[in-house]
Amino acid sequence: MTNIADSVVAIDGFSSCGKSTLAKELAKELGYRFIDSGAMYRACTLYFLDNGIDIGDSSAVLSGLERIHIEFQNIKGHNATLLNGVDVTSEIRSLRVSKQVSEVAALKEVRIQMVNLQHKMGAEKRIVMDGRDIGSVVFPEAQHKFFITADVDVRVQRRFNELITKGKKVTREDIKENLEHRDHLDSTRKESPLTKTDAHILIDNSFLTRAEQLMVALRHIKENNSKR
Numbered sequence: 001m002t003n004i005a006d007s008v009v010a011i012d013g014f015s016s017c018g019k020s021t022l023a024k025e026l027a028k029e030l031g032y033r034f035i036d037s038g039a040m041y042r043a044c045t046l047y048f049l050d051n052g053i054d055i056g057d058s059s060a061v062l063s064g065l066e067r068i069h070i071e072f073q074n075i076k077g078h079n080a081t082l083l084n085g086v087d088v089t090s091e092i093r094s095l096r097v098s099k100q101v102s103e104v105a106a107l108k109e110v111r112i113q114m115v116n117l118q119h120k121m122g123a124e125k126r127i128v129m130d131g132r133d134i135g136s137v138v139f140p141e142a143q144h145k146f147f148i149t150a151d152v153d154v155r156v157q158r159r160f161n162e163l164i165t166k167g168k169k170v171t172r173e174d175i176k177e178n179l180e181h182r183d184h185l186d187s188t189r190k191e192s193p194l195t196k197t198d199a200h201i202l203i204d205n206s207f208l209t210r211a212e213q214l215m216v217a218l219r220h221i222k223e224n225n226s227k228r
Contacts, residue, residue, distance in 0.1 A: 009128040009221070010135035012194065013148030014186075015098075015179050016159040018205050018213065022148060023130035024079065025214045030128070030221075035072065035121050037131030037138070039081040040114050041105040042092035043070050047083060048104060049096065055104055065113050095163070095170055098178050102185040105132070111191045133192040135200055144221050147200035148213075154206045155179055 013019040027034035053064045080089045135145035156176045163170045186194040205213045
């Protein structure tokens with residue numbers, strides 16, 4: 001795609017609704033950098049779990065955050081998440097991390113640290129970032145904002161297929177309970193709740209293919225740019 005001004009594309013939405021897939025494909029199509037903000041919160045959660053950090057203890061949380069370094073690297077064509085130099089891309093998608101990530105992400109100390117890091121990563125612009133509060137809090141000035149959603153049963157099946165493919169032993173019931181729990185926490189938390197702003201373009205991809213979803217997003221970006 002040509003003649004795209006330097007910009008930020010913000011993609012928000014619920015878990016397992018395909019927002020990361022869209023973000024990655026948009027970044028590739030636009031020649032932008034993809035940043036997975038959700039992976040950052042998952043990496044924090046993994047560190048807290050592995051190091052026995054009590055998330056109810058603010059001092060312990062702050063101390064833990066000082067020892068966390070998160071970065072993204074392209075490894076063999078894949079966007080890998082590194083936690084203190086170790087590739088944790090697969091481990092942060094485990095159900096044990098999924099069960100705790102919303103509680104960790106709701107902590108004010110964690111959100112301040114992660115948002116500061118996201119601002120640093122996005123300082124150069126020309127990025128596509130997905131998450132829960134990217135268009136509403138992290139980059140409210142983003143030129144293009146999308147809010148992705150899908151029917152909960154569709155999301156459950158997608159997540160189930162993803163985990164089974166990776167050899168994880170899970171049930172649809174456990175996944176649905178986890179998704180609904182996370183949706184509630186993320187939508188009602190005090191710090192940066194998941195919300196759709198008036199500037200977000202809503203895409204319900206329950207019955208869209210990946211190619212169709214990408215076409216919808218690209219069409220809106222083209223239309224938006226033509227008005228500038």
